[in-house]
Every structure is written in structure tokens, then in C-alpha cells.
Amino acid sequence: MSEMGNSADGESAVSRVLPRLMQLGTVLNRSQVTERAMDRVGIPLDRPAITVLVTLRVAGQPLRVGEIAARMQVVGPHVTRHLHELERRGLVRRVTDPHDKRARLIELTSDGGAAAGRYLETVVGWFTGALADWPDEDRQTFGRLLTRFVDDLTAHLGAVDDEPAP
Template identity: 80%
Template sequence: MSDKDDGRLDPSAVLPRLMQLGAVLNRSQLMERAMDRVGIPLDRPAVTVLVTLRMAGQPLRVGEIATRMQVVGPHVTRHLHELERRGLVRRATDPHDQRARLIELTPEGGAAASRYLETVLGWFTDAVADWSDEDRQTFGRLLTRLVDDLTARLADLDDHTT
């Protein structure tokens, strides 16, 4: 019995599919289509800030937003100025540290992020609509595990090279 027949993962078969998924998401302009559909005239990073705050369900410090987006703080700060100017986010005092500021969604920003998420999640839901409940649950569990394990392995590589 070969590796491919014994149920073990064949990375050489998975990697091209992951690359194809990345290409499909980029080529389809998924984010841009969703932003157009819900009327959000922002660039990708700014929308990602809104979505990060919406999914957190609470105000966050700039550093926490950056960590969740896997970028550096100044990258987030640049986009916050535009989001504040448009009335989509605002700064609030951190109740645990009066010197620190939290970033929170305004009602308009929360509504825009919710519309965006509903649109994107609707497309993903439609894509797996014919899958069994078990297949959807298995896929979600394994995708989460893959991302978490790969992230940890890459962090280990980063730790050993610095």
C-alpha cells in the first residue's frame, strides 16, 4: 500500500490546492466584491480593521488589532485615521488604564462590518450548501487545526532565525 492509499496526508497534493484556493480568492476579488455589494468604499486593510473589531465583539487597543491582523501597529494606525474621519471607528479611554486608548466601532462601522461579513459568509455558506453537516464540521475543525499548527510551526522557525 502506498502513502497515498493509506489515508496519510500527502503534502505534495495539498499544497497545490491551497495555492489554488489563494489564487481563486484573489482572482475573484472576493473582498472587493463584498465591499462593493455592501457599499463600503474602503481598501482591504481598512475593512480588515472593521471586521477584526466586529469579530472581537469589544473595543481593542491598536496593538491587539495589529496582532489579530498579523501586522505591525503603525500599519493599523494609518488606517484608523481614515476610519475615524469617516465616522466608522472612534477612540475611547480604556477603563482599566486611563492613559491607554481603545478603538471601538461606531454604529455605522458596526453595521458596515456586519453587512460585509454577512455577504462573505453567505458566499461560503452557499459553496458548502450541498455538503453534509458532518463534512462541514470536519472541514471547519481540520482547517482550524491546519492554520493553528502551521502558524505555530512558522512562529518556531521565526524564533530560531532571530
């Protein structure tokens, strides 16, 4: 038996949470969190471009194009298009992979790292402020459960996407 009990109990619990998830999506869209944070970056970037920079910043190391794409859950050509523009603007650069001299990695320049840092600082600040009055144990539990939920939902929906059409 699952942690939620039987299937009917699990469906009931999800049914009660679903409106809150929809409300969260609405709040994030209406408040334009991403757009407002991108404005604070100080460099005009679109959402995919800032996502590339943040992906590299969070990784803390240069990555191959395919790994950036996998972390963003998009295809490689989508990332490549944005990398050309980011490279032209001096926010990323291509470097030789020290483990495979034939391969290239993408790394942040100091300007790209600073832009990603300003974006993350803004978003993390807003979320930290929203959780400021929560006890530390609640913040840790929330983080653990949210991570688990997103990972499990991503895996489940990926499996659904891979199913043949009826």
C-alpha cells in the same frame, strides 16, 4: 508517530494537498472575493481598513491598537495609520479603557459596525453557499481541521521567521 504516519507519508499527503491549496488561492484571487465583498459594503475602503473593521466586529468589543494589530498579524503603526482615516470617516472612535483610564480602546461606530456586518454577511453567504450540500458533520470537521491547520501553519512560519538567517 504523528497522525499522518511516518515523515514520508506526511510529506506525500502534503504534496497531494498543496496543488489544491494553490488552486484555492487562485480561485479566491480570480473571483476577487475580497474586492467584490468590499463593493457590497457601500463605502469605498481598502483591504486593510475593512480588515480593521472586521477584526473589531468579530471581537465584539473595543480593542487596544496592539491587540488589533496582533489579530491582523501586522505591526501597530500599520493599524494606527488606518485608524486615523477610519476615525475621520466616522467608522471607529477612541474610548477610554475602563480598566486603565490612561489607555484608549478602539470601538466601532454604528456605521463602522454596519459596514463590517455587510462585508461579513457577503463573504459568509458565499462560503455557506459553497458548503450548502455538505453534511453537517463534514462542515464541522472541515471547520475544525482548517482552523487547526491555519493556527499550526501560522505558528510554524512564525518560528521559521524568527530563525537567524544562515
